[in-house]
Amino acid sequence: MNCLEFRKALLTDPARQSAALHAHADACALCHQFGLSAARLEQLLGEVARSPVPAGLEERILVRAALHEEVSMVVPDRRRFLAMAVSVGVAAVGALAFTAWRQRDAAADLLVTHVRAAHPEGMASTSAGTGLMESATRALLLASGVQPGPLAGLSIEDAWSCSPLGQSGVHLKLTAPDGPVHALLCPGEWRRSVRRLIRDDMQVELHPHTLGTLALIAASSPNLEELRTPVLAAFQGDAAT
Amino acid sequence: MGTHGQIVCAASPADERRRAFEGLVRHHGPDLYRFAHWLCGQSQVAEELLQETFARAWRAFESLREPEAARAWLFVTLRCEYARLYGRQRPQGGDSPPDQIPQPALDDRPEAWALRRALAVLAPEYREPLLLQVLGGLSCDEIGTALGLTPQTAATHIFRARRRLRAALGEEPGRQDDET
Ligand SMILES: [Zn+2]
Numbered sequence: 001m002n003c004l005e006f007r008k009a010l011l012t013d014p015a016r017q018s019a020a021l022h023a024h025a026d027a028c029a030l031c032h033q034f035g036l037s038a039a040r041l042e043q044l045l046g047e048v049a050r051s052p053v054p055a056g057l058e059e060r061i062l063v064r065a066a067l068h069e070e071v072s073m074v075v076p077d078r079r080r081f082l083a084m085a086v087s088v089g090v091a092a093v094g095a096l097a098f099t100a101w102r103q104r105d106a107a108a109d110l111l112v113t114h115v116r117a118a119h120p121e122g123m124a125s126t127s128a129g130t131g132l133m134e135s136a137t138r139a140l141l142l143a144s145g146v147q148p149g150p151l152a153g154l155s156i157e158d159a160w161s162c163s164p165l166g167q168s169g170v171h172l173k174l175t176a177p178d179g180p181v182h183a184l185l186c187p188g189e190w191r192r193s194v195r196r197l198i199r200d201d202m203q204v205e206l207h208p209h210t211l212g213t214l215a216l217i218a219a220s221s222p223n224l225e226e227l228r229t230p231v232l233a234a235f236q237g238d239a240a241t
Numbered sequence: 242m243g244t245h246g247q248i249v250c251a252a253s254p255a256d257e258r259r260r261a262f263e264g265l266v267r268h269h270g271p272d273l274y275r276f277a278h279w280l281c282g283q284s285q286v287a288e289e290l291l292q293e294t295f296a297r298a299w300r301a302f303e304s305l306r307e308p309e310a311a312r313a314w315l316f317v318t319l320r321c322e323y324a325r326l327y328g329r330q331r332p333q334g335g336d337s338p339p340d341q342i343p344q345p346a347l348d349d350r351p352e353a354w355a356l357r358r359a360l361a362v363l364a365p366e367y368r369e370p371l372l373l374q375v376l377g378g379l380s381c382d383e384i385g386t387a388l389g390l391t392p393q394t395a396a397t398h399i400f401r402a403r404r405r406l407r408a409a410l411g412e413e414p415g416r417q418d419d420e421t
């Protein structure tokens with residue numbers, strides 16, 4: 001290897017340093033110097049090329065990917081949900097005016113129906129949550145006007161934008177030791193007190209929320225005691241302005 | 242079902258795919274964004290290029306299992322997407338001088354400033370292959386593929402790019418860089 005070849009190799013692909021390159025640098029003082037200055041340039045080039053990246057870039061990409069994936073799962077509007085509710089036998093509700101949806105028991109029925117019917121994989125627990133679901137959940141909560149509380153402690157298996165009672169809200173499926181627990185934020189469903197009831201072998205808890213109602217729904221086996229506090233904290237962050 | 246034991250659930254294929262995709266975004270996203278920003282000079286366009294590239298990656302995910310190959314694939318795809326959308330023209334406003342490109346917290350050492358400026362005014366035919374190597378870690382073969390050049394031409398362009406940067410920093414006599 002001569003001096004010209006040495007310099008050309010170093011400026012073409014400095015990361016690939018062959019034995020011949022090292023041998024030449026050891027034998028030739030000028031090329032040794034050249035090698036040092038080339039290394040300085042490479043160091044500086046790496047720094048300069050790596051300009052700052054905008055905050056939240058990865059999250060925005062992940063949220064968009066997650067939302068694309070969920071499109072087929074979202075129940076987009078009241079009419080479609082009504083059609084579905086009728087078809088699965090909540091026909092009595094379907095016959096009523098929308099104002100009747102605000103009746104508390106009807107809301108519980110509709111939510112149980114929604115959890116059973118709107119998400120086809122139903123009540124089967126499949127896996128633990130991921131950071132991806134956490135980002136998607138955060139985006140969904142923000143989109144609904146809720147500043148998300150701590151989400152890290154929740155094992156979020158899936159997150160959707162759903163409107164089981166008309167207004168678009170957030171539906172989370174959480175993994176718990178004895179089966180999934182669903183948390184649904186239903187904006188516009190105002191209530192003053194907590195209500196607990198059993199509907200169709202499902203536990204239903206309806207909590208007051210600054211935007212309406214936060215419902216917890218599970219089959220009979222999962223224990224809601226342990227999840228209640230973290231779920232309420234995740235949804236009860238200050239309303240975003 | 243026991244109430245005390247934690248159930249260890251097997252991750253579903255969909256969940257595994259999501260997790261692997263998240264790894265891909267976190268691992269390659271920042272450098273890919275930087276490359277996009279050097280290409281187009283605008284943060285919003287750069288982010289759109291990234292969104293489109295990762296949307297393609299999600300659809301082609303099965304063929305991206307090799308982590309090494311994935312990086313080259315992402316850089317090549319982003320470069321193709323840029324060419325498809327903008328052809329040979331940088332997007333509107335992308336030709337602003339380097340010191341007007343909004344970049345917070347830039348290194349203000351004189352040599353860093355000089356190098357950043359030299360890189361910004363370098364002709365795209367030299368800057369792009371250089372950045373594919375520096376940011377993407379692509380080989381000359383891969384860079385050739387991305388830019389429609391032979392590997393030899395890609396190598397020559399990279400060599401000239403570095404000579405020009407060295408000249409801008411006063412470490413090279415000048416522009417006698419047309420020997421190959
Ligand atoms: Zn020498």
Ligand SMILES: [Zn+2]
Nearest residue numbers: 118160162171
């Ligand atoms: Zn839902």
